[in-house]
Amino acid sequence: MPALTPSYDQLQVFLAVVDEGSFSAAARSLKRAQSAVTYAIQKLEEQLDVRLFDRAAYRPALTEAGRALLPRARLVADEMQALRNHAEAIAAGAEPELRLVVDAMFPMDRLVESLRLVSARFPHSPPRIYVDSMGAAAELVLNGVCAIGLLLEFSSVSEHLQRDKLIDIAMIPVAAPNHPLGAADSPVSIEDLRPHVQLVLSDRSGLSGDRDYGVFSTRTWRIADLGAKHAMLKAGLGWGSLPAHLVAEDLANGRLRRLTIRDEAGLSEVVRLPLCSAFRRDRPPGPAGRHLLAHLSAGAARKPA
Template sequence: MANPGYPTFDQLKIFLAVVDEGSFNGAARKLNRAVSVISYGIVNLEAQLGVSLFEREGSRKPKLTEAGQAVLSEARGISNDVDGLRAKVRGLLEGLEPEVTLAVDVLIPSRRVAVILREFQFAFPTVSLRLHAEALGAIAALVLDGTAQLGIGGPVIADDPAFERSSAGSIELIPVAAPTHPLALIKQPSPGVARAYTQLVLTDRSPLTEGRDFGVMASRSWRLADLGAKHALLLEGIGWGNMPREMVQDDLAGGRLVELHLPDHRGGNYPLSALWRRDQPPGPATQWLLDRFVERGASDPQPSL
C-alpha cells in the first residue's frame, strides 16, 4: 500500500491560492509568482500526495477532483494553524501574554463578564484565557499566589501591600426571600425581626478571610459556597439573604422572590476593585481586561457598603 509523501507548506499555499482565485493565473498574481511556478508547485504537490487534485480535461477553470475536495479542508486547517502559530509568536515577540487567567467575583453579573470576554476574544484572538469565578477573599488569594494575573472582587483584604488596585464599580445587593417566607408576609417589619430567621450566607473558600462574616445579621445562618445554590434555596423559601439585584430581577418580576424592606438591613452597593500584584504589572492583554472592567464599572452606583 502506497504512503503519501510530505508536502511543503508552500505547496499547500499554492494549492489554496489556485482554489481561492479560481485559476493558475490568479494564484500567480496573488502570490507574485510566475504561472509556471504555480503549475510546478501543483504538480509536485500531487506527486507528493499520490493523487490528482484538479481535473485536467473538460474545463478551462481548475476544477477539484474528489480527492482534491477531501484535501482542501485539511489544507485549510493546516494553513489556519500555521497562521495562528505565527500570530501567537508575533505576539510573544511584542510582549503579548500567551495566556491570561482572570478571577471574578460570583456576584458580578454574568452578562457583564460575557460581554467583556467576547470583546477580548476579538481583540486578542491568539491569547488563551482561564476564568475563575470565586467569592470574597478567594479572588485576592488567586492573584496573590500567582494563579491569576487579574482579579475583579469585593472589599476584602483591601489593605494588603502586595496589591495594586483600581475601582471597578459596584453591585447592588438587596435582601430577598420567597413570597411564602414569614419575613415576606410581614407588611411592616420592625427593627431586628430578621435576626430570628435563618439567613443564607455566601461563605468564603479562601484562608485569607476564613472565619470572617460579611453582611451577616441573623443569629442563625446557613453558609453556602455556591451562589447558585443560595439562589435555589431562596426560591424554595429556605431562609432569606442578599442577592445581586440584576441576578434576581426576573424572579422579582415573576413573583418567585420578593424584596424585603427591612428597616435595619436595606442592602447596598458592594464595591468592586480590580486587583493585580504590585511586582507583576499587567501585560497588554491583561491591561485591556483591567481597563474594560474599570470602564464598565464607571457607570455603576457609588459604593455604600
C-alpha cells in the first residue's frame, strides 16, 4: 500500500531543491546523498501525479505545475514549523494556555495593556480570560482551572494561595437621580440609608461564608453579577456601591449620583477594596503567567489607583 499523500519530508526536499537550485546542492544543504534527493522528488512527483521539475536542461527548472504548487508547499512547511515551535515552547515550560480569572471589580484597562505585552512576548501562551465575582472567581484558581486570579483580597483567603497585593479600588455609593437618595444633594446619614433597598453583590460560591461587607440597609437585594447590579442602580431600583472606574462616566453625565454618607465620626471615608493576584502555591504559573504578574504589580506600583 504505497502512501497516497506526500510526506512532510518530501516537501522539505522539494523546497530545498527550489531554494538551492539543484538536486545536488539540496542534498548538500540537507546533508544527504544526492540519490536520496532524487528519490524523494521522484516519489513526490509520483504521489502528486504531477511533474515538478523539468530535467531537460542542465539544472532542473520548476515546471508550471511546480511553480503553482510551490506556495502551498511552503505554507504546509511553515505551518509545520509553527507547530514545532509551539510544541518546543510548551516543552520548555510555557503554559499551553494562560488561563486567568478576573474579578468583575478589577479595572479592565489595567489588564488589557499587560495582556497585550505579555501575549506579544509569549505568543504560544494565548490567554483565556474568565470573569467572575468574589469567591466564585477565587474558586477557579483553587480548583486549578485558572493558573492566575486577580481577586478581591477578602474573598481569596486560603493557605494554598500565594497572594500579592496589587491595588485598591475605591467603592463609591451611588443612586440614580430619580431615586430618593440620588435626588438629595446633601450628605445622608446611615439612618437615612436604612429604609432604602440596597443592592449588594452576592457571592455565587459559598466561599465567603455569606459574610456581608458594607451592608447598611435592612432591605437588601443580592445580585450575583456586577453588570446587572450596575444596570439596576442606573434604573433606580435602589442604592449601592460600585467601583469608581465603573461609575466615573455615569457620574460625569449624570446618570448616577454619588452619595455622601455621614456617620458618627463625620463624613465617612471612601471604602477601598484591596485587590490581589493569586495562584496556587503548588502550581506556580509558567513564564507567561509570571510575566503577567510582574507587569501587573509594576503597573500597580507606578499608578496605585
